[in-house]
Amino acid sequence: MKSKVKLYGFLLFIILLSLNLIQYFWLDGTSHHFRRDRRDQSITPVDTNVSVDACAKIHQGYLGKNNSDIYYVDYYDLETCFKTFKFNATQANKTINTIKGILENFYPFLDQDKEPPQPGFTFQSIDIISKLEELLNTQYSTDFQFITDLTSLLFQPKDGHLFFFSNCYNQIFTFDQGLSLYSIIKPDGKQTIKIFNDVIDSSLIDCEVVTIDSRPAMEVLTEFANDKTFSSKDLGVRFNSLLSSLSLENNNIRVSSLTQQFTKRRILPEKPSISYGLTCNGSSSTIERSWKIISNFYDNFTDSNSYWNSFCAATTTPSLLDPFNDFGDYSKTYDNMISKAQMVFNGTSSRFYMQNQTGIALISTFESTVNDQEQMKQILQGFNKLNEMGAKKIVFDLTDNGGGFISVAEFVNILLFPDTNPSFPSDAKVTDLSKLAIQTATTGQISGSIFETQQYASFSTLQVFNTSQDFIGNNVYTRGNTQVSYTNKFIRIGYREIFRQILGNNPPKYPWTSKDMIILTNGICGSSCAMIAQHLAELQGVATIAVGGFAETPLSFASFAGGQAFNSYVLFGSLIEIGLLDNPLSPQPFDIFVTLAFPILEIYSVKNDQEVLEFTYRKADHRLFYDEKSIRDPSLLWEQASSLLN
Numbered sequence: 001m002k003s004k005v006k007l008y009g010f011l012l013f014i015i016l017l018s019l020n021l022i023q024y025f026w027l028d029g030t031s032h033h034f035r036r037d038r039r040d041q042s043i044t045p046v047d048t049n050v051s052v053d054a055c056a057k058i059h060q061g062y063l064g065k066n067n068s069d070i071y072y073v074d075y076y077d078l079e080t081c082f083k084t085f086k087f088n089a090t091q092a093n094k095t096i097n098t099i100k101g102i103l104e105n106f107y108p109f110l111d112q113d114k115e116p117p118q119p120g121f122t123f124q125s126i127d128i129i130s131k132l133e134e135l136l137n138t139q140y141s142t143d144f145q146f147i148t149d150l151t152s153l154l155f156q157p158k159d160g161h162l163f164f165f166s167n168c169y170n171q172i173f174t175f176d177q178g179l180s181l182y183s184i185i186k187p188d189g190k191q192t193i194k195i196f197n198d199v200i201d202s203s204l205i206d207c208e209v210v211t212i213d214s215r216p217a218m219e220v221l222t223e224f225a226n227d228k229t230f231s232s233k234d235l236g237v238r239f240n241s242l243l244s245s246l247s248l249e250n251n252n253i254r255v256s257s258l259t260q261q262f263t264k265r266r267i268l269p270e271k272p273s274i275s276y277g278l279t280c281n282g283s284s285s286t287i288e289r290s291w292k293i294i295s296n297f298y299d300n301f302t303d304s305n306s307y308w309n310s311f312c313a314a315t316t317t318p319s320l321l322d323p324f325n326d327f328g329d330y331s332k333t334y335d336n337m338i339s340k341a342q343m344v345f346n347g348t349s350s351r352f353y354m355q356n357q358t359g360i361a362l363i364s365t366f367e368s369t370v371n372d373q374e375q376m377k378q379i380l381q382g383f384n385k386l387n388e389m390g391a392k393k394i395v396f397d398l399t400d401n402g403g404g405f406i407s408v409a410e411f412v413n414i415l416l417f418p419d420t421n422p423s424f425p426s427d428a429k430v431t432d433l434s435k436l437a438i439q440t441a442t443t444g445q446i447s448g449s450i451f452e453t454q455q456y457a458s459f460s461t462l463q464v465f466n467t468s469q470d471f472i473g474n475n476v477y478t479r480g481n482t483q484v485s486y487t488n489k490f491i492r493i494g495y496r497e498i499f500r501q502i503l504g505n506n507p508p509k510y511p512w513t514s515k516d517m518i519i520l521t522n523g524i525c526g527s528s529c530a531m532i533a534q535h536l537a538e539l540q541g542v543a544t545i546a547v548g549g550f551a552e553t554p555l556s557f558a559s560f561a562g563g564q565a566f567n568s569y570v571l572f573g574s575l576i577e578i579g580l581l582d583n584p585l586s587p588q589p590f591d592i593f594v595t596l597a598f599p600i601l602e603i604y605s606v607k608n609d610q611e612v613l614e615f616t617y618r619k620a621d622h623r624l625f626y627d628e629k630s631i632r633d634p635s636l637l638w639e640q641a642s643s644l645l646n
């Protein structure tokens with residue numbers, strides 16, 4: 001896979017602790033429960049009746065290309081290659097059993113997912129377990145169709161932490177239209193779609209996209225946001241995720257990898273091309289764009305057998321699968337498009353600007369190249385700098401922030417509001433297996449295990465939980481007409497010590513109050529980003545602005561608060577670590593190369609302890625919309641945000 005393990009926002013099960021677990025899991029040769037020798041499972045489920053091996057054809061095409069050319073795969077060859085692998089009912093049953101075992105034991109939202117959405121949210125309630133069982137009763141002929149249905153089933157709760165991705169079908173090839181889109185509101189109030197970038201024909205930039213495949217563009221995109229995306233329970237936020245927008249990523253202002261989901265994909269599109277009806281400079285035209293399909297792994301297979309063995313069969317060196325579009329043009333940055341602000345601090349995961357007397361804090365809580373403490377130090381320096389420069393107001397730009405370290409989120413909360421409890425109350429599901437895991441890790445004092453209780457303190461008393469029974473408690477709630485048990489509500493204690501180390505004895509005292517601050521996002525502010533935005537908004541009364549979405553429809557300022565991201569690899573590593581993988585209660589590792597990402601904790605509102613934040617609709621106080629300039633120059637939005645503070 002990727003030589004560097006890229007840890008993108010949504011995969012962020014990312015507290016250092018978990019990183020340690022992964023290392024343990026990957027490097028410890030003794031975790032033989034999970035080790036499988038590839039030779040043991042060389043049965044490749046290839047349909048021998050297929051006359052031409054389409055996977056081999058792709059490899060041959062690649063070998064035949066001229067050296068300097070990029071090799072683009074033919075859509076139908078790839079579709080045929082994927083469909084070469086026959087459905088295996090035994091294997092499908094195992095895959096479903098693993099997913100069920102993980103979700104039933106550890107996914108806190110399994111029952112609440114059955115409840116209808118709060119007004120403002122758009123998703124269909126779902127009983128995941130019974131839908132999974134229904135899949136097993138479906139007659140599939142190809143593995144591809146089965147896996148595709150499974151992926152889309154798990155998108156249905158529209159939780160950015162919850163997704164199922166296949167290495168075989170979602171990581172080896174990428175699909176690119178060569179153009180990307182944005183949306184504006186025209187002077188007559190009508191919303192329209194425009195072309196943001198086009199690497200094939202730059203004269204089309206800023207043309208209006210009136211139709212897509214002969215239907216109104218807005219209608220097609222709304223439908224796609226409904227059916228094919230999962231990053232928020234708010235449809236307007238999902239709509240934003242289809243289009244382009246800028247954020248701080250990898251040290252630069254660039255088009256966020258969480259966006260452009262309509263025009264850059266990792267799931268085989270339904271057909272080989274898309275047509276766009278355009279209006280450019282007053283005249284109409286139609287263009288047809290084929291998907292550009294490429295791979296970094298042409299050398300790693302020669303035919304369908306080797307394709308299956310390299311990419312689809314279970315592996316001892318799993319990598320984290322990336323569900324987003326981050327295969328685009330890394331080199332294109334927008335740093336010098338910032339026309340109306342002066343950069344005063346350039347951190348790796350945060351940037352600070354001055355715009356007249358307003359300080360701008362651009363925070364990307366996730367950064368794979370620096371650890372959480374380094375991020376905290378940089379954020380501290382950035383705010384100190386704004387203070388030195390005499391900033392009277394603060395605009396937080398948290399656009400396209402898919403989350404990261406929870407510790408960094410809490411640090412931001414406590415840095416600006418030192419008298420606050422920076423955490424949200426968390427809890428975890430209590431089941432026979434999770435209880436056993438908590439008891440085993442706690443008794444065995446497995447520090448570093450997510451299940452060990454002495455790293456947690458009660459949210460209300462701040463007393464450390466010394467015994468697993470203290471931690472587990474006796475809390476039964478009704479969710480989706482089902483009685484479900486959860487642990488006592490807790491916070492993590494380790495972070496407090498880190499904050500003390502970084503802030504020292506004289507924590508800074510800034511002059512800003514909540515009235516001087518405003519949060520700007522496009523709703524794609526998830527996970528630990530949501531923990532900053534929700535905390536500042538709920539507990540401090542900081543105003544919020546959401547940009548984009550649908551005209552005349554309110555928009556959330558944050559999404560998928562979840563609790564903490566986790567995934568199947570890390571979970572199996574944790575179960576191995578405490579010796580429970582062989583327990584009959586434990587789900588078993590996948591037989592195929594897939595990841596199930598899921599939240600393992602949930603968080604609640606502080607003010608209303610009945611409200612699970614994942615399911616709580618909170619619209620922004622103010623709305624802004626992009627225009628042809630501000631879509632490429634966030635400082636124009638900062639200016640508008642700042643003026644709302646007067």
Ligand SMILES: *[C@@H]1O[C@H](CO)[C@@H](O)[C@H](O)[C@H]1NC(C)=O
Pocket residue numbers: 001297299300310
């Ligand atoms: C692909 O092949 C290259 C070169 O042999 C190797 O380094 C890399 O690990 C392979 N990748 C995968 C996903 O098999």
Ligand SMILES: *[C@@H]1O[C@H](CO)[C@@H](O)[C@H](O)[C@H]1NC(C)=O
Pocket residue numbers: 047048049
């Ligand atoms: C191949 O096709 C024949 C005739 O269509 C069918 O009887 C046979 O079961 C197929 N074989 C496999 C392995 O699918």
Ligand SMILES: *[C@@H]1O[C@H](CO)[C@@H](O)[C@H](O)[C@H]1NC(C)=O
Pocket residue numbers: 064065066
């Ligand atoms: C490779 O380049 C040569 C010379 O430019 C051209 O004639 C030939 O068609 C090219 N082959 C392929 C497979 O593109």
Ligand SMILES: *[C@@H]1O[C@H](CO)[C@@H](O)[C@H](O)[C@H]1NC(C)=O
Pocket residue numbers: 043044045088089090091591
């Ligand atoms: C189906 O999958 C099972 C479990 O992975 C495997 O043991 C079996 O050999 C497979 N069957 C075929 C026909 O490939």
Ligand SMILES: *[C@@H]1O[C@H](CO)[C@@H](O)[C@H](O)[C@H]1NC(C)=O
Pocket residue numbers: 089090093094097
């Ligand atoms: C599927 O797996 C379950 C649990 O292991 C087992 O009881 C059942 O018999 C399996 N069904 C099929 C069709 O293999």
Ligand SMILES: *[C@@H]1O[C@H](CO)[C@@H](O)[C@H](O)[C@H]1NC(C)=O
Pocket residue numbers: 202203204207280281
């Ligand atoms: C539209 O007009 C702009 C500015 O004059 C020009 O750069 C662009 O190429 C034109 N696009 C088309 C498709 O005519």
Ligand SMILES: *[C@@H]1O[C@H](CO)[C@@H](O)[C@H](O)[C@H]1NC(C)=O
Pocket residue numbers: 340341355356639
């Ligand atoms: C700064 O303030 C001046 C005067 O108040 C105003 O004209 C100018 O547009 C402002 N500049 C920015 C970058 O906001």
Ligand SMILES: *[C@@H]1O[C@H](CO)[C@@H](O)[C@H](O)[C@H]1NC(C)=O
Pocket residue numbers: 251335343346347
């Ligand atoms: C900020 O720092 C990064 C890494 O040091 C660098 O790549 C980037 O160009 C800098 N950006 C600006 C605007 O100075």
Ligand SMILES: *[C@@H]1O[C@H](CO)[C@@H](O)[C@H](O)[C@H]1NC(C)=O
Pocket residue numbers: 463464465466470
């Ligand atoms: C756990 O032990 C610590 C240290 O002895 C103590 O301060 C704390 O109150 C205990 N927690 C509870 C919930 O009793």
